[in-house]
Amino acid sequence: MSVKSITSQPVRREHSPFAVVAMVTLLTGVGAGLGGMGLALLLHGIQHLAYGYSETQLISAESFLQGVSGAAPERRLMVLTICGLIAGLGWWALYRYGRPLVSIRQAVKSDDPQMPVLSTTIHALLQIVTVALGSPLGREVAPREIGSALAGWLSRRAGLSVAQSRIMVACGAGAGLAAVYNVPLGGAVFVLEVLLGTFGLPALVPAIVTSAIAALVAQTGLGNEHQYLVPSIAVNAPLVVWALVCGPIFGAAAWGFTELTKHSRAAAPKDWRLPALSLLNFAIIGVLAMHFPQLLGNGKGPAGLAFDGGLTIGLAAMLLVLKVVITASSLRAGAEGGLLTPGLANGALLAIVLGGVWSLVWPGASLGGFAVVGATAFLAASMQMPITAVVLVFEFTRVGQDFLIPVLFAVGGSLLAFKACTKWAPAMQSAFGFNLGGAGKAR
Structure with a gap:
């Protein structure tokens, strides 16, 4: 059963012109790249303030581990207590006063692929803030949600068909992943294997393009770094x-x-x-x-x-x-x-x-x-x-x-x-x- 729209059903074309689809693809890649870059910089900034380590370590591969290891044990306890307050009060308030959240999977299956922009943004920011303060959960869902919410909004404004909108929402998620971790191919494959379940040309092209654009845009602020520094290892x-x-x-x-x-x-x-x-x-x-x-x-x-x-x-x-x-x-x-x-x-x-x-x-x-x-x-x-x-x-x-x-x-x-x-x-x-x-x- 498909998920019901969270807004009134828009007027959509059966098949949008190539130029319109190309523009939505371009804007989704750029927007997801800026969103992923902004969230990553926010995460690094909060980590620096919370644990007090050098700004020169903000983007280094082991900066957070070095930062928390160098912080006093009492400071770690204090920061995690603050994290608990923010997480508890933040998500309680969102569930009580915000619009119902729509997951990326739900949006991809919806007859009107939309995610509530404000609630989704708050949800993403709470994840980034709590992970920065020490939550053991991953930060990768936040940029995916921002990318998908933006793609759904753009698709609706451009009047894309339901099928095209679903593809773009999935591509927004992959582009967000590509941006925050500098994994353009991984972001594209995630869209095709996990979210859409197809490697067909209508999905393949926008998935590759949006992830590549997002990773390139994010590199302007985060640098062309990979996540882990692994020494040369022999296979035997x-x-x-x-x-x-x-x-x-x-x-x-x-x-x-x-x-x-x-x-x-x-x-x-x-x-x-x-x-x-x-x-x-x-x-x-x-x-x-x-x-x-x-x-x-x-x-x-x-x-x-x-x-x-x-x-x-x-x-x-x-x-x-x-x-x-x-x-x-x-x-x-x-x-x-x-x-x-x-x-x-x-x-x-x-x-x-x-x-x-x-x-x-x-x-x-x-x-x-x-x-x-x-x-x-x-x-x-x-x-x-x-x-x-x-x-x-x-x-x-x-x-x-x-x-x-x-x-x-x-x-x-x-x-x-x-x-x-x-x-x-x-x-x-x-x-x-x-x-x-x-x-x-x-x-």
Whole structure:
């Protein structure tokens, strides 16, 4: 069933002229690029003010981890407490007084693909502010929502057909992702694989063009940087065999993580309990962060340490458990954000643990190589986007194409295990009498 329009049905053409579609495509790319750049700069600015680290580190790959690690433990607790207040009161007020939110997926399926611009903007800003202050959720949903809301508004004003408007709303989301992470190909593939489910020419061309424009526009303010600085890593037999053996483990872990976060989000309150639970949740995270500053933020810090081989097995295992717990608890408390970068971090941390044990039996592969392969496998299964995950990780890390072999082996095994867990869950529920749920879907 399609989603009803949030506004009165506009007069739309059956097929808009090429010039009109081209103009909407161009404006969507530019607007999503400016939106993604603005949100990224806002995030960096808040991080700097909250934790007091140097402005020269604002765009550096490890700036946030360096900043929170250098801040006093009491400051981390104070900032996370403030984060809980902002998250709780902000989302409670939005749900109570704002227009009902429309997700990107709902808009793409709607007969009138529109998202409430003001409510969506506030929702996006709350995500950016809370992630900047230390929320463990991802920041990637915010620029996608801004890009989609803008694309829907432009499509309506231009009188595009429903089919064309749906494509443009999806392209706005991909362009926002491309802008904030400098992943033009990843943004385009995300549109085609995840949101539209087609690589047909009518969707392929605007997806590529909008993502490329958005990434180029965002580079004017953020620079042509990639997300993770990964040293040169060799692909060898121990890594390839490990990818084959451990791929299914990442799929099973991704299934468990997806189910946990799905049920946590579904149980989140939207009434007066939201501020109370949010304050309690983030205060507890603040206490944990006094001892583990790596927990703060969307997971970029620990993922970067994993790719660089800078984690011990014990620390990686501890961070993995705590990251999963605080991600789920934050969703349960009512906070919002993405699961792309948290999933990437979880996969990298799990890979350090599994790879470290593997190296005791068959040494030779680097921990960073395990992390790259494991992060891709976990992300591919948890978000159900294998092609997009591979493209994103390669754009994030700029590793060589030799990594395609172990990465694809691990992704294949991960997807098969995820599917098997989904299939067997009802039977296990019936046999053991508890609810394991069904397969989750990426936002």
